[in-house]
Amino acid sequence: MKAINHTFKKDLRSNISFYAAIGLLTMFAVFLSAVGFSDAAMIKDDIHKIMTEQHVEDAQFLTALEMTDEDISALEEKYDARIEQDAYLDYEEGEKSWRIFRGMDKVNVYTLLEGDDITGDNEILFDRDFADSNSLETGSTYVLDGHEFLIKGIGVRPDYLYSKKNDSDPWVDKENFGMILMTASGYDKLRESCQWQETRYYSVEYGDEERSEDFRRDIYENFHAYSYISDQSNSRINTPATSGDKIFSEAIVLIPVMAIVILILVAIVIGRMLEREQKYIGTLAALGYRRGEIGRHYMIYAIIPGIIGSVLGMALALIAGRDLAMYFVIDFQKLNYNYYIRPLIAVLCMVVPSLLFGLVAYRKTMKIFRRNVVSMLAERDDRTGRKHGMLEKSSMSFRRKFRIRELFSHPGRTVLILFCLLLSAFMCLEGFAMKDMVNDLVDKGAEKAAVYEYSYYLNHMELESDLGGVHGISTSYETPDNGASIGVMGVPEDSRFGGLEMKEGSFGSGFYISNAVSVERGLHKGDSIEVANPVTLEKYELEIFGVVADNTQQMIYTTYDEARKLMGLDEAYYNVVYSDEELPISGEDLAYVSDSKSMLDTFESAMSALSGFINGVMFMGVLMSVVSVYLVVNMIVESNKSSISMLKVLGYRDREINGIVLNTNHVLVILGFLLALPMCIALLRGVSAVMVSRMHVVLEPSFSPVSALICAAIIIISYFVSLFLLRRKVSRIDMVVSLKGNRE
Amino acid sequence: MNMIGGIDTLDSGSITVDGVEISGYSKKKLVEYRREKIGFVFQFYNLIPSLTARENIETTVDIAVNTPIDVKELMEKLDITPFANRYPNQLSGGQQQRVAIARAIAKNPALLLCDELTGALDSKSAAEVLDFIEKVNQTYHTTILIITHNEAIKGIADKVIRVKDGKVISQETNTHKVSVAELEL
Numbered sequence: 001m002k003a004i005n006h007t008f009k010k011d012l013r014s015n016i017s018f019y020a021a022i023g024l025l026t027m028f029a030v031f032l033s034a035v036g037f038s039d040a041a042m043i044k045d046d047i048h049k050i051m052t053e054q055h056v057e058d059a060q061f062l063t064a065l066e067m068t069d070e071d072i073s074a075l076e077e078k079y080d081a082r083i084e085q086d087a088y089l090d091y092e093e094g095e096k097s098w099r100i101f102r103g104m105d106k107v108n109v110y111t112l113l114e115g116d117d118i119t120g121d122n123e124i125l126f127d128r129d130f131a132d133s134n135s136l137e138t139g140s141t142y143v144l145d146g147h148e149f150l151i152k153g154i155g156v157r158p159d160y161l162y163s164k165k166n167d168s169d170p171w172v173d174k175e176n177f178g179m180i181l182m183t184a185s186g187y188d189k190l191r192e193s194c195q196w197q198e199t200r201y202y203s204v205e206y207g208d209e210e211r212s213e214d215f216r217r218d219i220y221e222n223f224h225a226y227s228y229i230s231d232q233s234n235s236r237i238n239t240p241a242t243s244g245d246k247i248f249s250e251a252i253v254l255i256p257v258m259a260i261v262i263l264i265l266v267a268i269v270i271g272r273m274l275e276r277e278q279k280y281i282g283t284l285a286a287l288g289y290r291r292g293e294i295g296r297h298y299m300i301y302a303i304i305p306g307i308i309g310s311v312l313g314m315a316l317a318l319i320a321g322r323d324l325a326m327y328f329v330i331d332f333q334k335l336n337y338n339y340y341i342r343p344l345i346a347v348l349c350m351v352v353p354s355l356l357f358g359l360v361a362y363r364k365t366m367k368i369f370r371r372n373v374v375s376m377l378a379e380r381d382d383r384t385g386r387k388h389g390m391l392e393k394s395s396m397s398f399r400r401k402f403r404i405r406e407l408f409s410h411p412g413r414t415v416l417i418l419f420c421l422l423l424s425a426f427m428c429l430e431g432f433a434m435k436d437m438v439n440d441l442v443d444k445g446a447e448k449a450a451v452y453e454y455s456y457y458l459n460h461m462e463l464e465s466d467l468g469g470v471h472g473i474s475t476s477y478e479t480p481d482n483g484a485s486i487g488v489m490g491v492p493e494d495s496r497f498g499g500l501e502m503k504e505g506s507f508g509s510g511f512y513i514s515n516a517v518s519v520e521r522g523l524h525k526g527d528s529i530e531v532a533n534p535v536t537l538e539k540y541e542l543e544i545f546g547v548v549a550d551n552t553q554q555m556i557y558t559t560y561d562e563a564r565k566l567m568g569l570d571e572a573y574y575n576v577v578y579s580d581e582e583l584p585i586s587g588e589d590l591a592y593v594s595d596s597k598s599m600l601d602t603f604e605s606a607m608s609a610l611s612g613f614i615n616g617v618m619f620m621g622v623l624m625s626v627v628s629v630y631l632v633v634n635m636i637v638e639s640n641k642s643s644i645s646m647l648k649v650l651g652y653r654d655r656e657i658n659g660i661v662l663n664t665n666h667v668l669v670i671l672g673f674l675l676a677l678p679m680c681i682a683l684l685r686g687v688s689a690v691m692v693s694r695m696h697v698v699l700e701p702s703f704s705p706v707s708a709l710i711c712a713a714i715i716i717i718s719y720f721v722s723l724f725l726l727r728r729k730v731s732r733i734d735m736v737v738s739l740k741g742n743r744e
Numbered sequence: 745m746n747m748i749g750g751i752d753t754l755d756s757g758s759i760t761v762d763g764v765e766i767s768g769y770s771k772k773k774l775v776e777y778r779r780e781k782i783g784f785v786f787q788f789y790n791l792i793p794s795l796t797a798r799e800n801i802e803t804t805v806d807i808a809v810n811t812p813i814d815v816k817e818l819m820e821k822l823d824i825t826p827f828a829n830r831y832p833n834q835l836s837g838g839q840q841q842r843v844a845i846a847r848a849i850a851k852n853p854a855l856l857l858c859d860e861l862t863g864a865l866d867s868k869s870a871a872e873v874l875d876f877i878e879k880v881n882q883t884y885h886t887t888i889l890i891i892t893h894n895e896a897i898k899g900i901a902d903k904v905i906r907v908k909d910g911k912v913i914s915q916e917t918n919t920h921k922v923s924v925a926e927l928e929l
Binding site: 392393397398399401402405406409642643645646647648649650651652653656735736 | 746749751752775776777778779780782784790791792793794795796799802803804806807829830847851
C-alpha cells in the first residue's frame with residue numbers, strides 16, 4: 001500500500017480547494033458544537049457554583065417589627081435556614097448612581113474576582129462591569145461625595161449577577177450603575193458619616209425549600225412582614241440562575257441540526273469526489289489490490305480533511321469560545337468563568353467528523369466495487385445508467401435544457417445546494433430581522449414604557465404631603481402558578497394614562513395587562529389572571545379588560561382607585577409621582593426615579609451589545625453561502641469537466657461556457673431566498689417567545705422591506721463571489737488533458 | 745492534429761492553415777479560429793452526455809460563424825433522425841461517432857479533423873462511419889483530415905501523408921482511390 005499512499009501529496013495539491021472547503025466546513029461544525037455545549041455547561045456550572053457557595057438568598061423580606069439576633073437564630077434553627085439583615089446605601093451624582101453594600105457573612109456573601117480582599121474601613125471592591133466601563137483601576141483612590149476610598153479589587157454578590165439597579169428596570173446599565181462592596185465596619189462608619197439613602201431588608205436561604213410557606217406565615221404573623229420577594233420573583237437572581245439551562249436547551253436543538261447538515265454536505269461531496277476516482281480504483285483492482293486495502297486507502301483520503309477541520313475547529317473553540325460565551329451572558333456581571341471544552345464534547349468533535357468521512361469514503365469505495373473493473377476503467381456506471389430523460393422533444397435551446405437537466409438529473413445535489421442557499425439566506429435574514437426587531441424595541445419601547453418624562457417611585461406610602469405631579473400607586477404581586485413577580489400599577493385618572501396605547505380593548509376601569517404579560521402567559525381580553533399578595537399569600541382572580549401596548553414590563557395596569565381597593569387601602573395613599581418636569585423630591589423619600597431619556601439609553605446600550613451577536617450570525621450566513629455554493633458548483637464543474645473541455649474544443653468562449661455550466665443554480669438562489677422568508681418569520685415568532693420567557697420583554701416580529709432587499713443583495717453577491725472563484729477553475733480546464741482523459 | 749486544430753500549442757516550427765500562420769495566435773484568437781474554421785471528430789466521440797443526439801449537433805450550430813447547415817436536413821441526410829432524441833449512452837459506438845461527425849460539420853467548418861475516428865469501432869461500424877465521412881465530403885465539400893494507424897483507410901483519401909516519430913516521411917497523391925465498400929477493414 002505504500003505505493004498508492006504516495007499519491008496523497010499529489011491529491012492534496014490538486015484538490016487543495018476541496019480540502020480547504022471541507023476543512024473549513026468541518027471546522028465550522030466542530031467549532032459550533034464545541035463552543036455551544038461548552039459555553040452552556042460553563043455558564044450553568046459557574047453561575048450555579050457561585051450562587052451555591054456564596055449562599056444566594058432564596059428570598060428577601062421586610063418586617064414592621066425588627067427582628068433581634070435571638071429572633072433570627074430561633075428562626076434559623078426552626079426552619080433550617082440562614083437569615084441575615086442585608087443593607088446598602090444609594091448615592092447619585094448626575095447620570096451615575098452607586099450602591100454600596102455591607103459585607104455579609106451568611107447570605108449573599110460576595111466573592112473576590114480580582115485584586116486583594118478588603119480589610120480596612122476605607123477599602124472597597126467595585127463590580128467589574130462598572131469598573132471596566134469607567135476605566136477604574138485597582139490600587140487607585142476613588143472619591144465619592146468627598147469620601148475617599150481605596151480600590152482593592154473587583155468583587156460580585158451572587159444576588160447581583162444581573163445587576164439591575166431596580167428589579168423593574170428592563171435592562172442593566174453597566175456604565176452608570178456601580179456597585180461597591182465594603183466590610184461591615186467600614187460600611188457602618190460610612191453610613192454614620194453620610195446622608196445617603198439606606199435600604200435594609202432581611203435575606204434568607206432555606207435549607208429546606210418546602211418549608212418556605214410556613215416560614216412566610218411565621219414572619220407575617222409574628223413580625224408583621226409587609227414585603228416578601230422570592231428568588232423566582234427577583235429577576236436579578238432568577239435570570240442568571242436559569243440562563244445556563246435555557247442556553248443548553250437551545251444548543252441541544254440547534255447545534256446538532258446545523259452540525260449534522262454540514263457533515264452530510266461534506267459526506268456527499270466526498271462521495272462525489274470518489275466517484276471521480278473510479279478509474280484509479282479500477283486500475284488498483286486490476287493490479288491485484290484487495291477491496292479492503294483500497295477501501296482503507298480512501299478512508300485515509302477522507303479522514304485527512306476531517307482531522308484538519310476538527311483540530312482547527314477545536315483550536316478556534318479554545319481561543320474564541322470563552323469570548324463568544326460572553327455574548328450569552330452579556331447582561332450579567334463578568335465572572336471568572338472556568339472555560340474548557342467538556343471532555344465528552346472534545347472526544348465527539350475530534351472523532352465524529354473523521355469517522356463519518358472515513359466511513360462514507362469506505363462505503364463509497366465498496367459501492368464502486370459493485371461495478372466491474374472494465375466499467376471502472378472506462379469511468380462508466382453500467383449498473384444504473386445515468387438518466388437525464390426530459391425535454392428531448394422540446395424546441396428550447398440546448399443551453400437551457402442543459403441547465404434544467406443538470407438540476408433535475410441530480411436531485412440529491414440540487415436539494416443539497418437549495419438547502420445550503422436556504423440556510424444561508426435564512427441566517428442572513430434572521431440577522432437583519434433581529435436587528436429590525438431590536439431597533440423597533442429601542443425606538444418604541446422606551447416611549448411606550450414611559451408615559452410621563454419622570455416617574456418617581458417612593459420608598460413608602462405617602463398620604464399627607466403633596467409632592468407635586470400626578471399620583472399613582474404601584475406594588476408587586478406574585479403569580480401563584482410559578483412564583484414570578486408581576487407589578488400592579490394604579491394610574492391616576494384624568495391623566496395621560498387614559499390615552500395609553502392599547503393592543504386590545506380601551507383603557508377605563510378594570511384590570512389591563514401589559515403586552516409582555518399577554519404574550520408570555522397567553523392571556524387576552526376576557527381571560528382572568530390569578531395573583532397573590534407575596535406577604536399574606538392571599539390570592540385574587542382579576543378579570544382582564546384589555547391589553548396595554550407595553551412590551552417591556554410585567555405589569556397589570558388599573559385605575560388608582562381599583563389598585564387601592566385591591567391593596568386594601570382606605571385612604572388616598574400613593575407611592576408613585578408622575579411628572580413631565582423634574583420635581584424636588586428628597587432622596588430620603590425616593591426608592592428610584594425613572595426618566596424616559598435614561599430608559600432609552602438603557603435600551604440602546606443593552607441592544608447594542610446584542611448587535612455584535614447578530615452580526616456574527618449574519619457573517620456565518622454569508623460564509624456558509626460562499627463555501628457551500630463553491631463546494632457544490634465545484635462538484636458540477638468536476639462532473640462536467642469533459643463536456644467543458646469539449647465545448648472549448650468546439651470553439652466556445654469561456655464566458656459562454658460559464659453561462660452554460662455555472663449558471664445552473666441561479667433559480668435555486670431565488671427559490672432558497674423565497675423559502676427562507678416564511679421560515680425566518682416563523683423563527684422570529686419563536687425568538688420573540690424565547691425573549692419573553694427569558695427577558696420578559698416582547699420583541700415584536702418586525703422586518704423591513706429594505707432589510708429584505710439588503711439581505712437578498714448580500715446572498716446574491718456571495719453567490720456570485722463563489723461563481724467568480726469557480727470561473728478560474730473552468731478557464732483552467734485544459735482541452736488536451738480532458739480529451740486524453742477520455743481516451744485512456 | 746491538436747496543434748493544427750488549435751487546441752495545443754507548439755514548441756517549435758510553424759503551422760499554416762489556409763495560407764494563414766496560426767502558430768503565433770493568442771489563446772483568444774485560437775478560440776475564434778476553432779470556432780470559425782475547425783471541426784473535430786475524436787476516437788471516443790466526446791459527446792456531451794446530458795444532451796441528446798440532436799442537441800449535441802446544435803452545440804456547434806449555436807456558435808457557427810459561417811452559415812450553418814440545417815440540423816434537420818443534416819440529420820436526414822446522415823440517417824441520424826431515427827435516434828435524434830436519444831442520449832449518447834443509449835447509442836451504439838457507430839451511432840455516437842456519426843453524431844460526433846454531424847456535430848463537427850454542422851457549423852460548416854473549412855477543415856474537419858478526424859482523430860482515429862474508427863479506432864474504437866468494430867469493422868462493420870467503422871465501414872458505416874467511413875461511408876458517412878465520404879458522404880459528408882461529397883455533399884458538403886468539406887476538407888477532411890483523417891489521422892489513423894489503419895493502413896486500409898488510406899484507400900479513400902485523395903492525399904496520403906505518412907508521419908513517423910513526429911516527422912513526415914512521405915507525401916503522395918492517391919491515384920487509386922477506392923470506395924469504402926472496397927476497403928479491407
